[in-house]
Amino acid sequence: MLATPAEVLPRGDEWRHEIKWDGMRALIDVRDHRVRVFSRTERDVTIAFPELASPASGLADFEDLLLDAEIVVMRAGRPSFAALAERFNVVDPNSADELASTAPVTAMVFDVLRVMRSPVTGRTWRERRDLLDSIAPTSKWVSVPPEFADGEALLDATADQGMEGIVSKRVGSKYSPGLRSDDWRKTLHRRTGSYVIVGWRRQQAGSVLGSVLLAEPTEVGLAYRGRVGSGLAGRKGVTLARDLLPLRRETAPVVTGVPDVDARDAIWVEPHLVADVEFHGLSDAGRLRQPAWRGLRSDLTVADLQIRAASPNGDE
Structure with a gap:
C-alpha cells in the first residue's frame, strides 16, 4: 500500500501520524519460523540482510507472520540512505555478514498483514496497529516506532531532526x-526522486567519473x-563507473531535451540503472535544482518508473 502526497497535513481524531x-x-515474511525479506519489486533480498534472518532478530520466534x-x-540518530545503498546489491554472504557488523540495519515495522496464516488486511488500521503492538516484534534490529495523534508537532519535530517527513x-x-491510497498521506520536508x-x-x-546524466520516463x-555530481567524489564515483562500463553504448539513448553542453563528451549507457537523488524542485526547463547523489536503487527498475509516470500521483 502506498501513500499519496499531501498538499495539507490531515488533522482530526480520524488520523494518526508516523515518522517517514x-x-x-x-x-518481512515469516513461515514456519523461517524469515525472508522481499523488496517492493518482489525480489528476495534476504541474503543482503542476514541480521534480520538471524535468530537474534527475534523474527524467527514467530511461526507465521x-x-x-x-x-x-x-547514522547519528538519523537514517542514512547512502549507507543503506551499499547493501542493496550484496549477494555474497561473507560481504553481507561484514556489512551487517559495520552498517547494521533496523527494520522499522509499521504494519502487519498476516498472523498465523490468517490475512488481516481487511481489518482497520487501528485494529492492525493494536495487533502489531501486542505482537511487539522488537530486538536490536527490529523496531515498532510509535504513532502520534498530533501531526503538526511531529512534522515540526521531524523537520528539526532532519528527517524526511x-x-x-x-x-x-x-x-x-499495491494501491496508492488517499487513506495514507505523506508530507515531506525535502524532495527526493528516482x-x-x-x-x-x-x-x-581526468578519467574519473565526475557526474551522471539523468532522465525521467514519461508517457512519451x-x-x-540534468546531471548530478555532488556526492559522487572518491570511492562512490569509482564504484559507479565500474557499474556503468558494461552498459556503454556508442550512441545516445532516445532522450528529449539534452543540451549540447551536457551531451558534449558524454559517455552514453543503456538506460537500465535507477539512481536516487535529493533536490530542491525543478527549474523552468525541467532540470533538477541542486541535485545530490543518494545511491543506486536496485529495488526499483525502469519499468517501475514507467508505471509511476502513468500514475496521476506518480512518485514513490
Missing part, C-alpha cells in the same frame, strides 16, 4: 495492497532532468 523513514520498503516495514541504516493514516482504513542514468561525464582533466519517452 528514509530507507527501503520491504515485506507478514510485516510491512522500512529498512534503514541509522511524516505519513498520516486514516484509523478506520483497510490495507489496500531517475534513469543515461550517461556520464568524466571529471575535468525519456525526458532529460
